[in-house]
Amino acid sequence: MAIPIVVLGCGTVGRALASEALSLGDEVRVLAVLDSSGGVVDPSGIPAGRLREILSFKEKGEGLGATGLAGEEAREAVHCLLSEERGVMVDATASEGTVGILLAALDQGWGVALANKRPLVGPWEDYRRLTTSGRLRYEATVGAGLPVISSLNSLLATGDEVYRIRGILSGTLGFLLHQVEVGVPFSQAVRAAMARGYTEPHPAEDLSGEDVARKALILARTLGLPLELRDVAVEPLCPPKLGELPVEEFLRELLPLDVKMQRRLEQAGRKGKVLRYLAEVSPEGARVGLVEVEWESPLSRARGPENLIVFETRRFREHPLVISGPGAGPASTAAGLLADIVRLGKEL
Numbered sequence: 001m002a003i004p005i006v007v008l009g010c011g012t013v014g015r016a017l018a019s020e021a022l023s024l025g026d027e028v029r030v031l032a033v034l035d036s037s038g039g040v041v042d043p044s045g046i047p048a049g050r051l052r053e054i055l056s057f058k059e060k061g062e063g064l065g066a067t068g069l070a071g072e073e074a075r076e077a078v079h080c081l082l083s084e085e086r087g088v089m090v091d092a093t094a095s096e097g098t099v100g101i102l103l104a105a106l107d108q109g110w111g112v113a114l115a116n117k118r119p120l121v122g123p124w125e126d127y128r129r130l131t132t133s134g135r136l137r138y139e140a141t142v143g144a145g146l147p148v149i150s151s152l153n154s155l156l157a158t159g160d161e162v163y164r165i166r167g168i169l170s171g172t173l174g175f176l177l178h179q180v181e182v183g184v185p186f187s188q189a190v191r192a193a194m195a196r197g198y199t200e201p202h203p204a205e206d207l208s209g210e211d212v213a214r215k216a217l218i219l220a221r222t223l224g225l226p227l228e229l230r231d232v233a234v235e236p237l238c239p240p241k242l243g244e245l246p247v248e249e250f251l252r253e254l255l256p257l258d259v260k261m262q263r264r265l266e267q268a269g270r271k272g273k274v275l276r277y278l279a280e281v282s283p284e285g286a287r288v289g290l291v292e293v294e295w296e297s298p299l300s301r302a303r304g305p306e307n308l309i310v311f312e313t314r315r316f317r318e319h320p321l322v323i324s325g326p327g328a329g330p331a332s333t334a335a336g337l338l339a340d341i342v343r344l345g346k347e348l
């Protein structure tokens, strides 16, 4: 039977997921798609032709409020759906404001699949309320389609003891550091990452390390540590104040960091090590920042925009468990969401 889904967010990830749903045919039935302006809701399932229309409408930058229900009306229609049947609510927004509707879905027995990290990195109490039912999945929040969260959960469920998780969780910062490693000045590497579309519109967002900190917190909380975001120590790759500058000015202000970054790289090189931007999580806490990594470590192997996560556990001690691959991109993220949707669909 087709799994009914409601998709919050119709940006690059939401659209990739809706396209996947179209290509899957009968396996998934999309009951609603919402964006920040409103949404299209059809309790019997949005017909394929209408869904294609919605996607091309969004591609043109239009708001769903103009072709479907506006704002509050769309959210109310979704609330009505929740009591009518059971399905999976997908959060593909980047919003902090979805916790309420996600909790409402869980209360009605729905499953929830997240690409959006924000509901998981608010107050611990929200995290606890969201996760107690066991019907919330969030594979896509760390490493997109890579099986990071499911692997960690499987280690924990089978009684393994996790000593440490170290991960390259930002493809953008991985790319930047590799560029510096091959001799490109840091400020130029940032420009190159922007040109390839790897960064957020303002690259200060990537350099702040905050997104990596959110992922580190999600891993730490999955381990059972009741930490808040402020407990994750973050070493940003540029002074936070620079983030307030317009992009061009910001890029000029990065010039003095070229020498600094080169020096750190050389320092590491003299010790026979390489520099990586890591999230490190252990039962003692979580931190995010530059780390000098031994050449022998699997972490030194990451050369570009891929993610690489190393689990050191009681069972995987001498030879740690390594997961690597593309950790971002709409198709990979949609694949992570689909994995959660299918698993939840079987359980519901």
Ligand SMILES: NC(=O)c1ccc[n+]([C@@H]2O[C@H](COP(=O)([O-])OP(=O)(O)OC[C@H]3O[C@@H](n4cnc5c(N)ncnc54)[C@H](OP(=O)(O)O)[C@@H]3O)[C@@H](O)[C@H]2O)c1
Binding pocket: 008, 009, 010, 011, 012, 013, 014, 034, 035, 036, 037, 063, 091, 092, 093, 094, 095, 097, 098, 115, 116, 117, 118, 140, 141, 144, 327, 328, 329, 330, 333
């Ligand atoms: N892109 C990736 O590679 C990747 C990988 C892993 C995880 N993620 C996460 O996936 C999420 C989506 O990423 P994205 O790249 O698709 O972002 P995006 O292109 O900015 O899309 C976000 C969508 O959410 C909608 N939205 C915002 N607030 C909403 C609300 N309260 N209710 C319903 N819809 C709302 C936006 O509406 P409008 O269209 O009206 O603005 C937009 O359609 C983010 O949290 C991101 O961190 C992304």
